[in-house]
Amino acid sequence: MARILVADDHALVRETIAAYLEAEGFQEVLSAADVDHALGLVAKAPFDLILADYDMPGMDGLAGLARLIAANRPHPVALISGAISPEVAAQALEIGAAGFVPKTLGSRNLVAAVKAMLAGEVFAPMSLIQRGPEGLLSGRELDVLRGICAGKSNKEIARDIGLQEVTVKLHVKTMSRKLVAKNRTHAAMIARDRKLV
Amino acid sequence: MARILVADDHALVRETIAAYLEAEGFQEVLSAADVDHALGLVAKAPFDLILADYDMPGMDGLAGLARLIAANRPHPVALISGAISPEVAAQALEIGAAGFVPKTLGSRNLVAAVKAMLAGEVFAPMSLIQRGPEGLLSGRELDVLRGICAGKSNKEIARDIGLQEVTVKLHVKTMSRKLVAKNRTHAAMIARDRKLV
């Protein structure tokens, strides 16, 4: 019926999902533990649909997803994920992701989502779609946020990315406003929760 | 063959694992989405084995696990988890957990682990067992760490737990040393990574 690839580094999740889809009547369901393995399988023969985990070795943010999409074009590639931020979701859709399969999805909904995406539709929970470009962090702000999450001081961040300390402080301030964080520590925790880094 | 309960708030994980275990020949595999639901099922009839997710509604740290263990005594209760800190693992074993099932475990190993625990053995990856009491955070230090993770200032933390600000600063210092953190933000990220809070 369809050739599907499930890519997830959690063997338990990967294999059980694959087994479930096979039991649902999909002809060929393969699995991969990382992006490189997945790309190798795609190279042999493209899939009708790829489900890829966002927190997977080789993903490197959305770079790995972009490679998968390019390799499997024009067939759809979707993200499996426990929790994804609206920011990441928007970027994923921009680079051509076919949708999202939250792990909170039930088995029956999973099948429905897979069928929808096989038919060329975009499947994504509303909560991930409805959002303005409001409150998005700029590139520099993300750089600084990464430094903060690494426990660096403003001075260290400034040295590492080649800026003056005052400039870093500015980015910390504006970025904290956007995240509605009380301070850098709070911002770091929010970033971690929303997987912004 | 055995009556097993799989408790996980991720419907996809929960149902697929349950389906897989059933396919392996286990007679009765039920599932629950939160601790309260699980306790309700246990109350009707105890299970030969319970697999419970650590990051689950109602778990409240290890309190929920303790309730499940008490309710299902003397049958084993194990934790399903993507990542668990040695600290939490040790505490779980102390209060009587039967072991751990990392999500990185393959399907075949899952079956082996389940059978081992049904036989009364403790199943846990070595990496979670070998650890000294070295570097453990004291109660107060954990209190302060929780405050830091919430983005609070020392002053706020002091007010909330009824201490002087200087005392909080002391705990921040000693706790950061133990975690080998450069500052409070770094400590917060380490705590989040190791699930210390």
Place this chain on the structure above:
DNA sequence: AAAGACTCTACCCGAAAGGATAGGATTGCC
């Protein structure tokens, strides 16, 4: 060309955090 972003830098200030050192209080344990 103008508007709007993102960007970088500078100066100022008060508040917060980090670090060192020291003393006393409370436990539980040998």
Place this chain on the structure above:
DNA sequence: GGCAATCCTATCCTTTCGGGTAGAGTCTTT
């Protein structure tokens, strides 16, 4: 009792943060 660990408080000092305001450069879009 002595010992160790944890806990609470204190004083002093330096560094870092957080916040405000201001000016100017780049780039893209309209």
